[in-house]
Amino acid sequence: MTSNDSDEELLERIAAPEEENKRLRAKLRWYEGPHTPPSKDQSNADESSSSGDEDDDDSARTDGGTPGRKPGHDPAFRNAPDPDREVEVTCGCCPACGEDFDESVGVSPRLVEKIPDPQPPVATQYNRHYYECDACGAETVASHPDCPDEGQFGVNVVAQATLSKYEHRLPHRKIADRFNQLHGLEFSPASAWRATERAARAGRCEYEHIRTQIQHADVVHVDETSHKLDGEQTWIWTFRTDQYTLYAVRESRGSDVPEEVLGEDFDGTIICDGWTAYPAFSRDLQRCWAHILREAEDVADDHDQAEPIYRTLKQMYVGLQSWLETDPSDRQRTRMQESVRKGLEELVNRSVSDGPVATLLGKIEGGLDHWLSFVGEPAVSPTNNAAENALREPVILRKLIGTLRNERGMFVHETALTLLATWSQQGQNPYEELQRVVRNNEMISPDQAVPEVASG
Template sequence: MEERIDELEEKLEQKDERIEELETRLRKYENPHTPPSKRRSGTDESPTSQDDEDDDVRTDGGTPGRKDGHDPEWRSTTDPDEEIEVTCDCCPECGDHFDESVGVSPRLVEEIPDPQPPEITRYNRHYYQCDSCGTETVAAHPDCPDEGQFGVNVIAQSALSRYDHRLPYRKIADRFEQLHELELSGASAWHATERAARAGRCEYEQIRREIQDADVVHIDETGIKRDGEQAWIWTFKTAQHTLYAVRESRGSDVPAEVLGEDFAGTVICDGWTAYPAFSSNLQRCWAHILREAEDAAEKQAEGEPIYHALRQVYVALQARLESDPSPRERADLQRVARRELESLIERSVPDGPVATLLGKIEGGLDHWLTFVGEPAVSPTNNAAENALREPVVLRKIIGTLRNDRGMFVHETVLSLLATWRQQGRNPYEELRRVVSSNEMLSRAHAVPAVETSG
């Protein structure tokens, strides 16, 4: 009996260790900082046990498609480029001949042209030498790039395939060969993408200047590897612009560098310590603190009334602000809400998740209610979190950035594509524009070679 007890105790100890290991791994994906859209559903039922009519139920409890009562959405149709009359002479059943049709059943079919092979042009660039000063000049053509053998369309499609379609460079090369019979290597696709980034860097800096002058900026950051070492990709987002910056630091020096140390706008952010070290004009994210409060309530009974009180404050403020109160009314709302938050902080609770939560509320007391007094400020940092989704997906694909050149290309192209989409512009046409403009600009500033005579 004692041997059996020892055996069972050993197995129980092994199971406890395994449970602890699995819970540690689970906390990486399910914690207060995990958005609701990425959390598992509350049901433990497996898909195989559900009825057929529930096959489309999403993991977050919702159902796909528009809600009941919404009008359907139809694709807009354009006028046809060509009309073809499709007729029939006889009945396919009995073979009797038709006299004439009794009506028309139209069908619009949209098709794309067959992929075209590349157009190869040889530019015989004549060069000249000045008899007076000995300067050598090479004639330029607007469609002939100053470097490389690939034109504007190849450069734009390479960058778009990498950062919009998320293709590895080897697959980009395969795509050019399959669709256009254009042979290039993965390295060539990388160099074409790098050229697109260099061409768009001036516009990247213009985006940075626009964000520096903004009244409100959403900021967030997430990890990324740089040659296998830890680095960070930061996002700075306004209503019209999105900027990404890849840095090896996660400190306050990054927003100081990007926005400028004298930035006077409001920063919407989470609770990371770099933000209060950079600016005192903050709006802390309510979505984060509410998730943390809910998590604390699940772990500790004392957290339940605190979570409901905190949520009630937020919901009441949102409802009151919908009526667009006057500045004086907003100031009164701030004072009342601050007193309610202070009353939460004063509660006596044992050490644990709830005490940690109250400490966070107290630490950000000056920054939870900025949105009440400033109508343009959002109470959540959802805009910045949404902006990081694309880099996070790319991170899963590329694994690591190799060097500074990779960081340069990554932050530049991502910023350009995100900003153009915000502004309703076509990314492909914009890439062609910046590459073409850069070619013309480089020619305008080119210094001709000078040959000195002996």
Template sequence: MDECDTNKQLHEQNELLKRENELLKASVSEIEPLKAKIRELEARLAQYENAHTPPSLRRGRNRKKDRDESNKGKPGQKIGHKGVTRPYVTPDRQVEVTMDFCPDCGAKLGSPFRIDSKIVEEIPEPQPIIVTDYRISHYRCPCCRKEVAAKDSSCPHEGKFGNNVIALATIFKYEDRLPHRKIHDAMMRSYGLKISPATILDLTRRAADAVRSEYDAILSKIRGAPIVYADETSISVQGEKHWIWTFTTPSETFFVIRKSRGMKVLMEVLTRRFKGIIVCDGWIPYARFTKHLQRCWAHLLRESKDIAEKFEEAIPLHNALKELYEILTTALENDPPPKVRKTLWKLAREALRHWIKKEYSIEKVQKFIGKINNGFNYWFTFVINPGVEPTNNRAERALRPNVVLRKILGTLRNYKGTSIHECIMTTLATWGLKGLNSLQMLTAKLAS
């Protein structure tokens, strides 16, 4: 082979390598977006495979398989269960239902031989709105010479819509969870009252102003409470991720919406003077804020069950945690004296420490043990402190209406809407805990 042929062959090989290199570069450029898409899908899937995700939010699961197969009971009331009949109420009026002639032959019927009573509860027909002209007298005080205007409790402080309209629109939105368009439809259908969405927003603002003092009073009670259940979940404000925090007790619930999920929110709401116990999940800022904590056993058992379903090594651990929890809650049902509680507390710590010290070969199980160990001092606070619940279900239940509203609203449009949301949801939730009629309470606040 002469030098010319050699150069030609090398040139062809060089061109071939160039083409292969270009194809490789093109393949890499096509693969990277696919890798990014895979990472995105894995992250989204993790949200529903996370052990901290409640079963109700886990998608793609076969509900029938998730049921306890050992439970063969049929749905509905059990045999021997006493039924509950709606009690009769005192009638507001009485209607005599009579007939003069037989509908078949036309003969005169005379006096009835028996009269049955049938009590019926009915709602009134849709009512037209009542338009009132308030003629407000103004006076000049003869002593201080100030102008004084007369007041009527049914006359609103601002605007041309009455207190009942303001209260009902607010309840429609925050308790019945209706969007503004549906509130407009409901008002038109029931009262023939036409209200624009912008006006409905302003009505809720007036309602929030009316309960602002109640909101501040609830905050003061939360700060002084001996036990507070706290939790947080994401919410969108102007398309940006924020967090709605709840701080709840058996008689009060308080909400704030902040961009932060950190300890500064705890400092703002509870302040440094807070001396009570916080029942919470394992989110780090709580342990940084105070050492008086009760970690949530519902989260712990949910995560241990999730790990046990994946790794056989974790099954004995999950069973032991579940048994320990059941033993403690059963022992505390009769409210034992402090000495018994202290003994239970020591025994529970020893039992948990026994499982923590065991050797585990799987990394995820080791990581889970690390979580348990990091919160070791916070798992049994409920044993020695009467009134402290072992789970954070109270706070999660308080957040649930906000989660439903979040799905309906999509995002809060501005910070004025955020302030209204905090104030109204706090007062409605607190009135609900106290068994108060929210519509009556809100109307009274507007009239005061």
């Protein structure tokens, strides 16, 4: 082996770990970046676990917090229900010596809540009579509210299967096992899938009603996250108001999606992050302060020039929050908007070198028209936490299911998530609401109900 060969091998061995280090550093930057959701931020969890008592494993938490409520909070107790019946539990003699008791000297009540044993399925045959009109010749088949036009399973089975999938996050195989074990009902994973599809088709009218309500809202929180459809990249969007939440799975992440969902004539305020699709759709925006504060803090950790920028932004935000609690007048709000905007303009005019600090100032400058909408409009929130919270459930389901199989899966996914999220917001019982929509709206045909996925 020549000296040149030895040098080349040595350089290759040196280059290999350097490439690996670059890859790991890039991955670490993603996990610790300002846009990484708290559920994926591993840095705080690592620091908390390393600083705690190593022997106290039972109370360790992965989110950096401590178990239970914070000190000083009043305890929370479950409300005891009124008893449906009372049973007198007596004893005839002393278990210690056998002496007979004359009468009890008191009562020690204990309330026990039970549920009935799971009931076996009831098979009902509906003999649907059909008729032919003597006058016009039209044929009519009699209908019954508990007899679906398709499938052999009733409303309760459909509602429970849908809840099991989207509320309890069970795979179709586990849903089938549940019905088999609890009720002795022969139910396959394919049956579970068809039950959720039936619920989605029946609830699509309500889905469209929710979309109409959101289109007329004054304020809408909007956000999006990636998803897979048949292994290909798509996006699941959420549109949320104080009463309604709507999900839409689309191939596009562009401004065409809010235009489609909200309508071209939408004139409300959109609360969003800095994604370019939103200003391309509407000028009436509120940019999320939580995002820019996280990003400013992240840059300040690595660059001293950004530290005063982050400090100024945080002081502005905290000060505005405190000032708004005084319930200022419209005129005071307008004057405050103008004053704080000037402060932001002075901030972005700072002379800094190129790099992350300049990029941060560019983002602040790019949103000058949208950072302070919440100051002038009382109904507008300064952060997009509502939409980010709404995306948590789809993100968890994404981890479990991996990909939606086809457009039918997309249709079921966005419809079921929308209905359950909205009913939860409104304090409705999701099981009763599912029973209602399935019983009342199963007349929609599959061809009418399932739309094509909107392309980008």
